[in-house]
Amino acid sequence: MFKSFKGLPDLPYAVAPIEQAQYQSAIVELVQELIRRPSVTPVDAGCSELLAERLEAVGFATEYFNKAEVTNLWAKRGESLEQPSVVFSGHTDVVPPGQNARWDTEPFVPTIKDGMIFGRGASDMKGSLAAMIVAVEAFVKRHPKHKGSIGFMLTSDEEGDAVDGTKHIVSSLQQRGEVIDYAIVGEPTTEKRLGDSIRIGRRGSINGKITIRGKQGHVGYPEQLSNPIHNSSKLIHKLATKRWDMPSRYFPSTSFQLVKVHSGSGAMNVTPASLEMLFNFRYSPRNSFEKITGYVEKKAKKYGLDAEFSWEHEAEPYITRRGKLRKTVQKVIQQESQIKTKLTTGGGISDGRYIKQLATQVIELGPCNKTIHQANECVSISELNRLCHMYYRLLEELLVKVVDKN
Incomplete structure (x- = not known):
């Protein structure tokens, strides 16, 4: 059984990284459970159901916009997306392990070694999903009456054709007239040190x-x-x-x-x-x-x-111009990692291209991308710990400090 958010201590409202062993344990356990589920595109393998249960436990309403073989989860806390609205976006699907790839461990058997978690999807992007979930659990526990709203947009169709996934969720929400202020995508953007690079758009x-x-x-x-x-x-x-x-x-x-x-x-x-x-x-x-x-x-x-x-x-290319979300992400990274992040549009394409049609501002922030789509894909446990705290800090900056100023 996973530790629920009720058993976790409050995260400190400070710039120091999360050090509580209980939070790290919660993140590691959730990442491992997600890796155990062989969710090769478009199969979700129960990942969304697992995450939905966690979100429902902290007051989120969940619904599915499934299409064809794709599982699409939309979760929100509150009756409507009250402003400002912060939405986390990610994908539960992974690329195949590869027929002739030389794995030192079983791709769907999470293995911990030398402070790293090995397994398909560890860094792209089940590690980010775990960090997001635990960050939101901690945030809601500490700030149950925060301003605005929080949402989650998850799909099992990002690594494939990506036409029945986030694109379909966005289209469905547009028909409702939903508007998102800030979207945070958990794609692995880090090159060497957590937060050294974020995506503010894509080609x-x-x-x-x-x-x-x-x-x-x-x-x-x-x-x-x-x-x-x-x-x-x-x-x-x-x-x-x-x-x-x-x-x-x-x-x-x-x-x-x-x-x-x-x-x-x-x-x-x-x-x-x-x-x-x-x-x-x-x-x-x-x-x-x-x-x-x-x-x-x-x-x-x-x-x-x-x-x-x-x-x-x-x-189509898009870019998020300087605004509240971009400035806040830069500020949090500077405080947490003591580095000035690089703003880029490099790499491949992501679901950010669809989310931008609905969200005013979209930023991609995630762990190291050095091993994505490779054999022996892995992610640093300490990095996920710090990423979780960054997500938590972003929520406080966007949804709590606004209250303090009013």
């Missing part, structure tokens, strides 16, 4: 596929064929070397990456009839889906390619 993402048709023929008769591999070389070089835009303060330049090329007849003396290329653009707000796709198609035509295009606009 846009475009997936593309080009099928270039040629004329199959014998390699000994080049005058009788049209090799689509050779024909594509100018376009590939242009897209890979082009400076798409200039970097800005928080966004790097737009980049192009070729991820898969497929062609061939299976015989060494026959050229292929067609070539298929899959690629991705990560783009900044200085560019757009229309500009990028238009440019690619225009260049293909200029180079005389017989080409067919397929596009997927996976995400």
